Amino acid sequence: MQTTIACLTAPGKAAIATLAVRGPQAWAITLAHFMPRKGSLPDTPDAGQYWYGRLGNELADDVVLAVKQGLPTIALEVHCHGGVEVVRMIQELYLEHGAILSPWQDETNGLFETLAHASTVRTANILLDQVSGAWQVCMRELADPDPVRGTQVRQRLAELIPLGQHLVEPWQVVIAGAPNVGKSSLMNALAGYTRSVVSPSAGTTRDTVALRLAIDGWPVEITDTAGIRAATNDLELQGIERAQSVARDADLRLWLLDGSTGPIFPDDPVGWHFLINKIDLPAAWDWQSLPEALRISARTQTGLTELCEMISRQLVPQPPLPGEAVPVTAEQAALVGKKR
Ligand SMILES: Nc1nc2c(ncn2[C@@H]2O[C@H](COP(=O)(O)OP(=O)(O)OP(=O)(O)O)[C@@H](O)[C@H]2O)c(=O)[nH]1
Ligand SMILES: [Mg+2]
Numbered sequence: 001m002q003t004t005i006a007c008l009t010a011p012g013k014a015a016i017a018t019l020a021v022r023g024p025q026a027w028a029i030t031l032a033h034f035m036p037r038k039g040s041l042p043d044t045p046d047a048g049q050y051w052y053g054r055l056g057n058e059l060a061d062d063v064v065l066a067v068k069q070g071l072p073t074i075a076l077e078v079h080c081h082g083g084v085e086v087v088r089m090i091q092e093l094y095l096e097h098g099a100i101l102s103p104w105q106d107e108t109n110g111l112f113e114t115l116a117h118a119s120t121v122r123t124a125n126i127l128l129d130q131v132s133g134a135w136q137v138c139m140r141e142l143a144d145p146d147p148v149r150g151t152q153v154r155q156r157l158a159e160l161i162p163l164g165q166h167l168v169e170p171w172q173v174v175i176a177g178a179p180n181v182g183k184s185s186l187m188n189a190l191a192g193y194t195r196s197v198v199s200p201s202a203g204t205t206r207d208t209v210a211l212r213l214a215i216d217g218w219p220v221e222i223t224d225t226a227g228i229r230a231a232t233n234d235l236e237l238q239g240i241e242r243a244q245s246v247a248r249d250a251d252l253r254l255w256l257l258d259g260s261t262g263p264i265f266p267d268d269p270v271g272w273h274f275l276i277n278k279i280d281l282p283a284a285w286d287w288q289s290l291p292e293a294l295r296i297s298a299r300t301q302t303g304l305t306e307l308c309e310m311i312s313r314q315l316v317p318q319p320p321l322p323g324e325a326v327p328v329t330a331e332q333a334a335l336v337g338k339k340r
Helices: 026-033 084-097 104-108 111-116 119-129 135-144 147-159 161-165 183-191 234-249 305-316 332-333
Strands: 004-007 015-020 034-038 050-056 058-070 075-082 173-175 209-215 218-224 253-259 271-278
Touching: 004 084, 004 104, 015 026, 015 084, 026 034, 026 050, 026 075, 026 084, 034 058, 050 084, 058 084, 058 271, 075 084, 111 119, 119 135, 119 147, 119 218, 147 161, 161 173, 161 332, 173 183, 173 234, 173 305, 183 209, 183 218, 183 305, 209 305, 218 305, 253 305, 271 305
Parallel strands: 173 218, 173 253, 253 271
Antiparallel strands: 004 015, 015 075, 034 050, 050 058, 058 075, 209 218
């Protein structure tokens, strides 16, 4: 493993610059060239320790030296004066001893770029926590000598893997059901505008129609689909096949039933969440026979708040607390035991 030094602050003059040094020689080089104002440096540093002192030889700067990670992968931060020459002097000090310059992006696992693509404030806040070191703190907890604590931390991280995958990429939610039950009307009610064509004749929607929105701060792509029935022609058949394929790949599957006419269920009911629509009309069947189904009206918007709460709960049953670590990169997900 190579020892690296990266400048984390923007190039150019500033009051303070921050350099990240990590790798097998990071501590040995620092020990040889840093003189703390008080006391002395330990042989092996622990995360969270910091010192004020001078770094350099005949040319030196007053710096704060902070330990971000202890053994085995020592990671340090040097906070020095922000002049271009001071930064160069400190970089050269480490380069002369075999370290190499690395780009600042390597220090954040690409998380800054990910943060820039966050589409909601809620997901941006979670990513900001990760950029600010939530993962490093959690890794220290994972190394807890108490095996029960270590297992708890790992289990919680594993639970959060799906969330980590959807901080930028939206969850896929599909609305399916028989023709004319109000799928496109529901899509439009959630959108707040007419995204999908609505008509009283069955078989109106022929293709899938997608819409991106935020539900409870989570990025979601909702897809309206062609009504599923025995197709009357090739065009309709293609639309139905597409609907089935989107439903298979979705993270959450909503099956809409018409409360005002006899209910039509999917061939295989496993994995569907049932919604009874058109509850503004008289009931044509016993809605109590399906107690778990949410009752809504796309026309009057009754029950849509409860629907959004249900979608949020299903997608993220236990949202992370402020500052909690979430596995975002493929490496982090693999580390807690599940592949992305
Ligand atoms: N009364 C009432 N009518 C509704 C409601 N939702 C939809 N409708 C009506 O039901 C009819 C069918 O609505 P759509 O949204 O086009 O139904 P769909 O499921 O998308 O139909 P297909 O695309 O043909 O599969 C339209 O006349 C809507 O106005 C509702 O909640 N209450
Ligand atoms: Mg439709």
